[in-house]
Amino acid sequence: MNSEQNYTNDQQKPDSKKKKPFIIRVFLFLLKAVLVIAILIGILFGSIAGYNFYQNRKLAKEIEKNIVIDPLYSKESIYEQAREDGEGRYGKTIDELLEMGVDPSKLDTDGDGLTDYDEIHIYETDPSKFSTAGDGVSDMVKVLEGLDPHEKIKNNTDFQIDYSEYDLTLQTADLNDKYFSYVEPYEVSKVNDVYNFINEPIQIKNYQGRVRIDYPDNNSHKDDLKVYQFNFDTLNMEEVKKQDNNINDNYVEFDLINDYPVYLMQDGMEIDENQDDEVGTFYYFRISIPFLENLVGFNHKVFIFKQNLLTSKNYTNKILVDDTYGIADYSYQAIGRLQTFMIDKAFEQLDSIFVREVNDDTFLQKGGIVDYGKVEGTLSLAKSKVMPWLFTEDKTKDVDIVEEVNLDDNEDKGLEPLLKGLVVADTGFDIRKNAFKFDNFTTEIGPGGVCAGFSRITERIYNGNGIPLEKDFSTDTFLSWVQEKLADGDIITESKYDLTHNLDHYTFIDDKNEFYNFKFTGPKLSTWTDNNLENNYNEILNSNELSDPDKSVIQLIETQYLKSNDEAKKLGTKFYDKDHANIITKVINTLSNGDILQLYMQGSGGHAVNPYRIERAEYNQDKYYLFVYDNNLPYDLIQKYTDEHEVKVDIYMYKRKTLFGKETENYSYFEYHYEPLDGVDYKYSNYGEENTDNLRFFYNDKAIKK
Known part of the structure; x- marks a missing residue:
């Protein structure tokens, strides 16, 4: 029989002068022993963490040696081309x-x-300075306000910006x-479906300062209203500090x-513990100590936590009594x-101590004296997992089981997204099928790496455009220009390959799923x-020293x-707005x-x-995530360094007011940041003021423009 009641331990406090009972002394001794063991385990885990950090850093250094970038296609080289082309x-x-x-892109x-x-030819202001006068006020703002952008002003007069549709005022x-x-x-x-908010959720962009939000006239709990923000970094709803509630x-x-x-x-709007039918993510933990009921007042200590956007200030505590299984706190x-x-992370540590399957020969077994886990479903499901004795067989059948998460599941479930985002467009490309297993390398023709060869072959074959089985390629543009910049000896003016003799070995030519x-x-x-990790990048590869079928593949990538x-160079000095949102x-x-x-x-x-x-x-x-196949980081190499499957470029979308000509408009643009591996010095970015790298998209050898 199950029941729910308050339970108290009526034992009298022992006389401190008397010798403690044997069982108490044993318990205290065991408690001290457990604390000592816990400290030793902490030291052990700390040592392991330190060793793992050392190993990861060592591996990062190895990966950095393997990463190849092409100095011939740097921003400076593009500018040098522009000089030569006028x-x-x-x-x-x-x-x-x-x-x-000025950034010409x-x-x-x-x-x-x-x-x-306009700054160069009309206003004669400094196109590299937000404020030509140096007072912090934008040149455009002064033009629109009828002021001289060359003259300093005092930018300290209070005014308000009203957004009546949001009952909002900016005081600046x-x-x-x-x-x-x-x-x-x-x-x-x-996010919005979780809470009953009073106002329409908003984002205030390009602003830091005082904000005022008016209360709805029909709200009767004005003294309980608070402003919160949803933190993108911690994924928590957080109360805004230093807010002034002016009820009157x-x-x-x-x-x-x-x-x-x-x-x-x-303030204080909580999720009700009695809403057993509400689906969510639940964590449970139980420790059972049946022989210590008289000492601690219960046989089982049970915790259930629901993952939420905001940590509740309140919690529920109950004593659950069962005739057979005893008392559960x-x-x-x-x-x-964040919690x-x-x-x-704590469950991961427990997994290294407790075995998962019940084994009569193992004392530390999950589901015995200790049980823990994570479920996707209802609160009833979580209770049935951690306190199964409270659920009869018939009642258990009514539990709404959505999914149980196995924390120790290493089964290969396919290539899943790196982040749980909202897929906007997906080609179906799989780095484990549609990309080479090996990574970028250097050759005499491509002494800075041949990344563009990888990317062009991959694009054309995956998109169904194919590549010639044999080709003699000569050029008086990129190749001769490259050799003039690098070579002191003979200038290479042609490259060629022939795949026709070993087609059975080059199955990726006709089947895009055979690259890997x-x-x-x-x-x-x-x-x-x-x-x-065994590639030798201290050596510049000479394809003529190889034999087929290897030789022709290297020559294919080189060519x-x-x-x-060569195609990119033809457009390389044609500058256009490469950051436009279109x-x-x-x-x-x-x-x-x-x-x-x-x-x-x-x-x-x-x-x-x-x-x-x-x-x-x-x-x-x-914010968007653009997933890319980086030939410096093929699948196996990523797996040796991280637990991830893919690498991505972070794309940040922005807009700002502009005065182009005589009309004001909202100019939409983007910035990007590519830093695929933590701890590895390898990134491209124009995100923030200090990063000025460039990027250009190509499709079928044509630049994508706005």
Whole structure:
């Protein structure tokens, strides 16, 4: 028989002068022993963590040796090409633009709202400075306010910006806020459906300062209203600090320091523990100590936590009594994502101590004196897992089981997304089938790596365009230009390959799913398709020293490298706005048609990769993840360093007010950041003020423009 009641231990406190009973002394001794063991285990785990950190750093250094970037396709090399070709922009040569601090691949280098052309030819302001006068006020703002952008002003007069549709007011003294700040609704249902918010959730962009939100007239709990923000980093709903609730004047004020979504909610709104039918993620933990009931007052201590956006201030504690299984002290609480992350890590440590299957010869068995786990389903399901004796056989059948998460499941379930985002476009490309097993390398023709050869071959075969089985390629553009920059001896003017003699070995030519299965056979390269970390990059490969079938594949990649860069060079000095948001729209459309792309990233060196899927971030509606095949990091190499399957480029979408010509408009643009492996010095980025790398998308040898 099961029952629920308050339970107290009526034992009297022992006389401190008397000798403690034997069982108490044993318990205290065991408790001290457990603490000592816990400390030793902590030291052990700390040592293991330190060793793992050392090993990971060592592996990171090994990977850094294998990463190849092409100095011939750096930003500086593109500028050098432009000098030779006499190319520029805005009526200026490339050197004149660079001397001004202008980025020729942007329409508005300094982001002040005026085009570089207008700043140079109309307003005669500095196109590299947000504020030519140096007072912090944008040149565009001064033009729109009828002020001289060359003259300093005092930017400290208070004013308000009203957004009546959101019952919102920005209180500021910064004139820039009048034109650059804006408010958008936050429409992510996965967050919004959890709480009963008072106002429409919003994001306030390009603004830091005082904010006022008016209360609805019909709200009767104004003294309980609080402002919250959903933190994209911790995935928690957090109460805004230093907010002033003005009940008599019907509004709340607070200082905004970020662009996280803003919510006005009634303080103390909690998820009810009695809502057993509400589906969610639950964590449970139980420790059973049946022989200590008289000492601690219960036989089982049980915790159940529900994963929530906001950690509840309240919790439920109950005493559950069963005639057969004794007394369970049961606690329940809804907790935030950060806490559940810590629980996940704790469960991983427990997995290394407790075996999962019941074994009569093993004392430390999960499901015995200790039980823990994670379930996707209802609270009833979690209770049935951790306290099965409370559920009769008939009642258990009614439990709504959605999914039980096996924390020790290493079964290969296919290539799953790196992050749980919202898929916008997916070509179906799989790095374990549609990409070579080996990674980028250096040759005499491509001394900075042949990444563009990898990316062009992959793009053309995957998209069904194919490549010639044999080709003699000569050029008077890229190849001769490359050799002039690098070689002191003879200039190589042609490259060729012939696959017709070993077609049975080159199955990837006709079947895009056979890339990964290709293997080198010769002694020099056979380890490349067995163990990626054994490639010798201190040596520049000479394909003429190889024999077929290996030789022709190396020559294929070399020749396609030249062809790809030759096509890219023809457009390389034709400067255009490479950060316009419409470019991402066209990328999405191309991927939606099932075709992958080539992406050139240009910084101190250049690199080419293949985008194949784009996802929108689960919570940040202005962020996208562009997944790419990086030939520096094939699947096996990623797996040796991380637990992930794929690498991605972070895309951040923005907009700002602009004055292009005589009309103001909202200019939409994007920034990107590519840093695929933690601890490895390998990245491309134009995200933030200090990063100025470039990127260009290509499809079928044509640049994607706005």
